[in-house]
Amino acid sequence: MGELLEKAKKLKKASKQLGMLSTIEKNEALLKVADHLLTEKEFILHENAKDLEAGKDRGLSTSLLDRLLLTEERIEQIVDGVRQLVHLEDPIGETIEAWERPNGLQIQTIRVPLGVVGMVYEARPNVTVDAGSLCLKAGNAVLLRGSSSAIHSNKALVQVMREALKGTAIPEDAVQLLEDTSRETASEMFRLNEYLDVLIPRGGAGLIQTVVQNATVPVLETGVGNCHVFIDETAEKEMAITIAINAKLHRPSVCNAAETVLVHEKWPYVSELLTRLLEKGVELRGDETLVSSYSFVKPATEEDWASEFLAPILAVKQVSDVKEAINHIDQYGTKHSEAIIGENAENVRLFFQAVDAAVLYHNASTRFTDGEQFGYGAEIGISTQKLHARGPMGLKALTTTKAIVRGTGQIRS
Amino acid sequence: MGELLEKAKKLKKASKQLGMLSTIEKNEALLKVADHLLTEKEFILHENAKDLEAGKDRGLSTSLLDRLLLTEERIEQIVDGVRQLVHLEDPIGETIEAWERPNGLQIQTIRVPLGVVGMVYEARPNVTVDAGSLCLKAGNAVLLRGSSSAIHSNKALVQVMREALKGTAIPEDAVQLLEDTSRETASEMFRLNEYLDVLIPRGGAGLIQTVVQNATVPVLETGVGNCHVFIDETAEKEMAITIAINAKLHRPSVCNAAETVLVHEKWPYVSELLTRLLEKGVELRGDETLVSSYSFVKPATEEDWASEFLAPILAVKQVSDVKEAINHIDQYGTKHSEAIIGENAENVRLFFQAVDAAVLYHNASTRFTDGEQFGYGAEIGISTQKLHARGPMGLKALTTTKAIVRGTGQIRS
16 A cells, blocks of 8 residues: 555544543643644754755756745744634534424534645645644644655654654544655645545646646635735825835735736826835736837736736726726636725725625725634645635635434434 | 637626615516516427427437426426525625634624526426526626537527516626527637636536536536445344335435445345335345345446446345445545444444535435525525535525624734
């Protein structure tokens, strides 16, 4: 039996035990995990150094090496994350709905763990612990499939987590790392419906598409964000400019950053908006009118409207009204986060109704699409699909339901 | 452009209009559909006769021909189904949760349509109208892909539905039949992520597996039910026997029928249970002990424990306690509907906690796993998967959410 199948079987078994634990038992185990990660800091850093060494030899870029890097401080952040999970409300066991049928049947839907979660992710080794511990808190066993470039770090982190679980109520087999990072084994993992209840890919568009295209296990798609800020005719000057700058520049490399600003052609402050963005170092790519009016605006290509730049580059377009803005977003958006800035309530209503996206904003930055910012305390990813969970996914997104029906001998007639 | 892509584009466009309609507008259109189906009864029956003729020529079995058959009465039932939808609460627009963040952001999650639903189903032409109208009520456009054996009936039904929608608020393009029933086009449909938001297969295990194995569009898996009734030591005699008979025989061909009865070895009435089942015409397949004690019980094979017989055949096994029953269900069950009959509250609690299935029953028949019986009014299928919806799926399962965030200029710091 290969590594994948062997671990999958252990996970399924462990998930049954884990699903029956109390909140206290899970929290105690998570605190042990946090403590042990701190204790084993040196070992983890030592193993992480091997990945960095190998990465340098393979000529990885500085930014990729930075994603791979663990430091004392980063380990402490990871540990803080695990400790914070202890304070989050346990979703398991919650009664969602309860009702009685005319024949006397008492129906109750309750929240239960999904079972076994398959995490598929790229270089950042912190995902190993962040996602792993989040799965445990929601009562799920987790199969972690990271990238080969982080294999020493991931092995070390999982080893430390498993050591910490010994002697706790959570079976150590509830956390497994798939050490075989070959494509063939990944493909097998994506089709392991008998053992995996869900796959959650986290990473770039390429990784996510690989999982979606090849999986038969249901996928919680987290994804690409080509987010827009639409500045309506009535937008307050400072608010609009501040939000556009924040949405673009606060952290350009993430999915909830804005990639295009749409400006109502009658909004009087477009010149100041563009100048301020330019001063902040943003490369501007605009429509014909803007290009002819502002020498520092480069012409936007068709591709630019569809791009998630993940960089300080912004596409800018003037539109004649909210409907043109909605149509543009409909054509190029990725159903992630879309904002309207303005004081015309009817336009806001129309924008909220017509734009199909996970999160819609009025007079706020798209950067708030985030589990922490939504108050979920932690996040396993941001769903850009429509089934199961949409937008930031916290602990609840890692659960399913069970219907419990209590009768007194009812039969169907 | 092929038929599939052309219709998919029209559906996507229509879904946007449909998603913005009021409940009254949708209900008025549904009533028109109901009326017109009655008016065009003769035409529908005439077209249905062509399918039956072709089916006889191809040597279809009597039961398959019966599934294909429409009669005046069956059309009236279909029409009643559409009319009943009008009385169901419209899930669209419902506020699910609303909260405020410390920074003043007002977050609200609301229920919105999925968009475009792809229904993939087998012979029964009633699904064309049942599923089609249910999708419309939830604000979704629907692509119907039935089987070639029902093509004339399906064409007629969709033609009549579309005619009825003319002049209503629902665009007629919101309902489309994929007339090309080739496998190649089906495979293309299953991977049409740009236009389809979800696939719902309804039919036998083969059809469902074909969709799951080939789809990249998210699938709401409806499925096979290998359901169990566990009769605990403390079960009341008449209640247990009545429920076992009902679960097996009320309608043996459906997924919520019981396929195996597990009996606690100390329950004193096994002889009467088996005799009564036999008298009702049930073929019994049992474990060694039962076979050696009762001449009319045939030996059950390993395959029998895993079978969804869909026929008056029942596997019967004696178990030593509730844990053995749970383990048996864990090994052979399909996570659909599982029942425990008995008066030991601790065993019921354990059964409810440990058995992983969509619906669990205490002292009631598994036959209640059904949208109508749950009080959902209508049902698009019974989900046996864990994401999005589990168990009977009513209108809510055909919706997703949108988060609406209202700010006063908040940016992320």
